[in-house]
Amino acid sequence: MDGAHDMGGMHGFGTVAQPGGELPYHEDWEPRVFALHLLTGFEGLGAGPGGRQTREEMDPASYLAASYFERWTWSAEQRMLRKGTIAHGEVEAMMERLAAGEQVPVHADPAMAERMIGRLQRRAPMDPPPADARFGPGERVRVRRMRPDGHTRCPRYVRGVAGTIEVVRGADRLPDLTTYGAPAQPEPVYAVRFASDDVWGPSREPPFTILLDLWDSYLEPA
């Protein structure tokens, strides 16, 4: 999905250094909605594409108008609406109750808290590099031109560009398929090295290197 989230190379966003930029968040609700999002995922309260994939479905104007954590609130809601965990209008009704001064409901479940921290500490790596990977380090590849309707990990700015395999990272199922529950076999994932001139043309900066991890399906021999 080539939405507003795919912003590598875009102009017009201004400077990186902004007041408060050093902090992960600024308001109490922000880490809480982050935690809530993780928790609803682990506890199976959402359905359909994950949080990241769901946020990519925001229309571009809304995506750019929303703050980072507003997007997380939105994706948590969408996932729970899809599952039926919450119904349309329930959040708005609760907003009215809270705005009217009602006490915020609290639910205690220490076991859930323990379960959550356990999940956060678990490691689930991808499969090791397959012996029969199509490409090996040093080989030249080109990123396919594509315009996928759904989730992808292949950003627009490298499509059509030739690069060099840096290393075979491992094997993993293609997110373009697994996001939608479509069957997929593990395939090699490579770190691919690109020369900045090949990506952006000549620039005012000295040539530099861009590296991305790309699934085999995104690549063709150069």
Next chain:
Amino acid sequence: MDGAHDMGGMHGFGTVAQPGGELPYHEDWEPRVFALHLLTGFEGLGAGPGGRQTREEMDPASYLAASYFERWTWSAEQRMLRKGTIAHGEVEAMMERLAAGEQVPVHADPAMAERMIGRLQRRAPMDPPPADARFGPGERVRVRRMRPDGHTRCPRYVRGVAGTIEVVRGADRLPDLTTYGAPAQPEPVYAVRFASDDVWGPSREPPFTILLDLWDSYLEPA
């Protein structure tokens, strides 16, 4: 400038058919601000990059949040602020006066009206095709990869793509330079034909053809 305006191929904007979509505008102020924009251009009341180029400088979130004619209001203001025709705060002050019920000032100048219509009827074509154009019909070319900081007529979606010269349109100075008053010589402008698969990769639709007019500077031999 690779801003929000360069939207060829993007997802997430929804359907084309929308209520009211058939009309050029919906409120009285919309054609008036359009006319005002043209008029300030012809009368030399603005400075710096033109209206189109100025609108591209909107930050992406504001660009997408604004309606089409709000963008025109914005670019007219920016151009007149740059020229000094209006000062910061003057529009806001007038907004307050009008909101308070003051009569809208009117200025009559029939000669200006006549001049305007004359300008709208004038034709100013580009130069004819040069005899020594670098490429001729049928030749294969590739669009350079680039990331211009300023205005360009080379959309992102064709960069790096190979196509075929359809026809030499004429000769014109490169907008990437003339927008900023930089010196430029007329150069060939070509209609270039691209196969959809080369632009977007395989798609669900039967292969189709995309044609754009591109300046010589954007192209290299394929």
Next chain:
Amino acid sequence: MSTEHHHHERPASAAALRAQALEALLAEKGLVSTDAIDAVVTYYEQDVGPQNGARVVARAWVDDAYRERLLEHPEAALDELGFGGMEGHNMAVVANSETVHNVVVCTLCSCYPWPVLGLPPSWYKSEPYRARVVAEPRAVLREFGLELAGDVEVRVWDSSAEVRYLVLPLRPPGSEDLGEDELATLVTRDCMIGTALP
């Protein structure tokens, strides 16, 4: 502050107020004439619009020599009918055939052949049209109710440079007995953008 209040109470008209204030400010300064703005608005509402393009198409349908001139030297052929001017500086007329269907967009902006079509409809300037028609033209045309045969080549013209495009549709079957004026009534704006057929 009353302006802020206004903004919050009637957000739909904040844009209107700002545009009105800009015009008022320039009128007060004596820099912009209200009647000049009226004149431009009237010009594109009454004098210039798709009726111009429809006359061009009808003429091309009944006059093969005109059709040839229109395709070969579009500016001169349009000047014959008096349809020159701004945003028509460089024109290309692209003819549909049994095997080719043309459709026009401006992905970067809203470029459009004003002298023959007037000002563009809102959908032409919209994000979804600009984003999608270069990438999934048949899906977009389907939203307009236009279903093309699978073997027709769709040509999408992105007019984001200096040339403006007019689509010359095929004369519809059954129109053999119609005269030029009657034919012109069959030619809608969308036929000349390429999102409809006459």
Next chain:
Amino acid sequence: MSTEHHHHERPASAAALRAQALEALLAEKGLVSTDAIDAVVTYYEQDVGPQNGARVVARAWVDDAYRERLLEHPEAALDELGFGGMEGHNMAVVANSETVHNVVVCTLCSCYPWPVLGLPPSWYKSEPYRARVVAEPRAVLREFGLELAGDVEVRVWDSSAEVRYLVLPLRPPGSEDLGEDELATLVTRDCMIGTALP
């Protein structure tokens, strides 16, 4: 409607109210435990953060064998210090040298190695950083006050896939006499993203 009123009076907290209402709704349904949310927030505020990454870097500076393991088998080397977990499933440690400077971004999202760096700073998740650092890294680094020599190769790692990156900075000159704990205090979060040097 009071909600609407609230929205207009205090637009800054509309987002807060919505997030709070979502949590309240799920608590009321008994589906989400308030203390589980507290626990996650506390975990990333107190237990997990750049102090973890700093310990890794300091260890690599004083222990060549560890450095080698860290570069060759990063997950195992991080597990030695107990720094595994979510968003650290697949790790790559990229070492700066006299000729190479590494910097990490996620252009598509906000991917970040939580177990070693905690939650990312706002700038890391911001549009300008995501848009610019892959295209004009030196201009971005300059905004952080970091001016690299012209002959240093900048390597920008776009971690939008499944691997998370930790930059291993060069041990600063003059730190020869410092012990591992003291060295760790020199290692800021930004050094391990690549927008600063220790």
